[in-house]
Amino acid sequence: MSQTTKPAKRGRRTIARHGELKSPHPLAFLLKVVGIIVAVGLVSGAGVAAYAAYDITTSFTEASVDLDGQEAVPPDIGAIEGGVNLLVAGTDECLPEFAAYFGDRCTGADSEGELNDVNLLVHISDAPRRVTVISFPRDLMAPVPSCTAEDGSETGGASKQQINSVFEEGGLNCVVKTVSQLSGLNIPFAAKVNFGGVINITDAIGGVEVCIGNGGIRDFYTGIDWPAGNRTVQGIEALQFLRTRHGLENGSDLARISNQQQYMSRLARKLVSEEVLTNPATLLKLATTAVDNTTPSKSLTNPLTLVQIALAVKSVPFDEIVFVQYPVTDDPADSNRVVPDYEAADQLWAALAANQPIVLTSDPNVGGGVITADPPADAATPDPAATPGATEAPAEAPVELDIPGQSAAQNTCSAGNLSG
Numbered sequence: 443m444s445q446t447t448k449p450a451k452r453g454r455r456t457i458a459r460h461g462e463l464k465s466p467h468p469l470a471f472l473l474k475v476v477g478i479i480v481a482v483g484l485v486s487g488a489g490v491a492a493y494a495a496y497d498i499t500t501s502f503t504e505a506s507v508d509l510d511g512q513e514a515v516p517p518d519i520g521a522i523e524g525g526v527n528l529l530v531a532g533t534d535e536c537l538p539e540f541a542a543y544f545g546d547r548c549t550g551a552d553s554e555g556e557l558n559d560v561n562l563l564v565h566i567s568d569a570p571r572r573v574t575v576i577s578f579p580r581d582l583m584a585p586v587p588s589c590t591a592e593d594g595s596e597t598g599g600a601s602k603q604q605i606n607s608v609f610e611e612g613g614l615n616c617v618v619k620t621v622s623q624l625s626g627l628n629i630p631f632a633a634k635v636n637f638g639g640v641i642n643i644t645d646a647i648g649g650v651e652v653c654i655g656n657g658g659i660r661d662f663y664t665g666i667d668w669p670a671g672n673r674t675v676q677g678i679e680a681l682q683f684l685r686t687r688h689g690l691e692n693g694s695d696l697a698r699i700s701n702q703q704q705y706m707s708r709l710a711r712k713l714v715s716e717e718v719l720t721n722p723a724t725l726l727k728l729a730t731t732a733v734d735n736t737t738p739s740k741s742l743t744n745p746l747t748l749v750q751i752a753l754a755v756k757s758v759p760f761d762e763i764v765f766v767q768y769p770v771t772d773d774p775a776d777s778n779r780v781v782p783d784y785e786a787a788d789q790l791w792a793a794l795a796a797n798q799p800i801v802l803t804s805d806p807n808v809g810g811g812v813i814t815a816d817p818p819a820d821a822a823t824p825d826p827a828a829t830p831g832a833t834e835a836p837a838e839a840p841v842e843l844d845i846p847g848q849s850a851a852q853n854t855c856s857a858g859n860l861s862g
Contacts, residue, residue: 503743507614507632510590515630515741519750524795525567526751528631528742531617532560533609535636558609558617558634563625566754567797570838572762573755574794575706577699578621579770580606583779587623589616604779609634614739624782626791631751632739643735646727647718649676650709652683655813655855661689670858680705683856691857692810699767700811701856703848706765710850759851764800766790766847789843799840802847809846812854 519526533556536548561578581604588599592613608616614634622629644650651674658669664682666689675683684705690697718724742748755763769786773779793800806812848854 503738503740505737506740506743507592507634507737508590509615509618509630509632509739509741511619512628512630512741515747517746519747519754522630523568524628525565525797526631526754527627527629528564528566528633528751529618529621529629530560530562530564531558531609531614531632531634532562533558533634533636537636555610557606559606560635561605561617561621563621563627563629565627565794566751567794570762570797571754571758572797572799573758573764574800575763575765576625576768576790577765578605578624578768579780580604581779582768582770583773583776583781584620584624586616586620589619591616614737618739625787627794630739631742631747633742634737635735642731643728644676644680646731647712647724649674650680650705650712651675652705652708653815653853653855654858655815656691656858657860659686659689659856659858660860661686663688670860686856689856689859690811691859693859694810697809697811697857699846700806700809700848700854703765703846704812704854704856707760707763707848707850707852707854710763711760761849761851762799763850764802764847765849766800766802766843766845769845786843786845789841790845793841793843796841798838801840801842802849803842803844804846806846806848806852806854807857810857813857815853815855 516522535556536553538548557580559580561580563576563578565574565576567573583602584605586600586603586605586608588597589612591597591611592615597612597616605617605620608620614632618629618632651672653672654668654670656670658667660667661682664685666682666686684702685698686701687693687698690701712718718728769783769790770780771783773781790800807814
């Protein structure tokens with residue numbers, strides 16, 4: 443493996459998630475929305491996969507990708523020891539129908555190439571089923587193994603390379619291999635998504651209701667001027683909400699990630715609500731839109747596999763669906779980059795291996811991105827028999843992790859930058 447450090451390609455300046463730095467191109471945040479939607483959709487219930495399964499065989503398999511060094515996937519995902527792992531990579535592919543939104547990215551010198559700006563690892567544990575979605579920051583500097591690129595050539599790998607440059611160098615297979623090496627987990631399933639579907643997908647489900655806290659959000663850069671309170675965002679408003687940094691209390695990139703986690707948890711609840719799951723037309727539209735924007739690994743093209751993955755998580759309670767950021771620390775060589783916090787990450791991987799319930803002890807209020815809120819009146823004391831996805835409380839002792847994130851059961855609001 444090469445011992446050189448490789449920069450991100452195309453001369454793009456990527457930005458650390460933890461600092462009050464220049465905002466990255468809005469495209470990166472649109473990609474995150476799409477990645478979140480695909481990941482949450484896959485872990486939220488059986489409805490979408492069941493509707494899509496027998497209608498996607500041709501379109502879904504045409505551009506499917508082989509994964510290096512993977513053993514044959516058993517016909518029953520329950521036979522996969524240690525749980526099921528799925529990687530979702532979001533790339534900055536520039537689609538003509540959305541070019542007008544992104545200026546130079548789609549028309550100038552920056553319009554060529556494709557970076558994986560979103561990298562989500564979805565872990566579905568063995569019985570009892572739990573779901574953990576781990577987000578790897580785009581500016582993470584990490585070891586990259588050699589792998590087989592889409593044209594059949596072998597990449598050299600590097601001891602330290604920015605993770606969002608891996609797709610452009612070697613495709614989805616290389617991204618999977620990099621995250622597999624970083625996590626120590628076998629990843630038999632993967633999907634690449636482009637950014638074009640976010641507006642259509644949020645429209646397909648009628649939008650997502652988010653909560654705006656403090657006195658509201660005003661952000662010149664994203665065009666937001668919204669009062670405090672609940673607001674249903676869809677289409678371009680969903681993109682504006684997920685992009686905003688200057689509209690949050692401390693204006694940092696870390697704050698923006700916390701705000702995005704609010705959206706993730708509320709999206710999970712929307713996807714398993716009666717409004718979506720009991721509406722065949724909505725399910726079909728959502729499934730079709732998601733499929734049209736996804737390139738899967740060959741292992742994910744079997745319709746029965748999609749249904750099994752969905753069925754595996756249909757009874758997971760919201761407090762057992764946890765969204766976390768991969769633990770990182772400042773890169774001593776570049777303050778605009780981050781490197782793995784291996785000690786904290788080892789605690790996360792150990793919890794997944796032991797299938798322990800995860801409790802995040804980091805205080806979401808201190809990051810300036812969200813503030814905790816009281817749960818809705820109809821969800822304050824849920825009835826396990828009546829709550830979608832609810833099961834009896836697990837007997838296992840939970841493991842406490844001091845890393846950023848929240849569960850789908852937590853209720854937070856944006857920490858707006860306007861006084862109340």
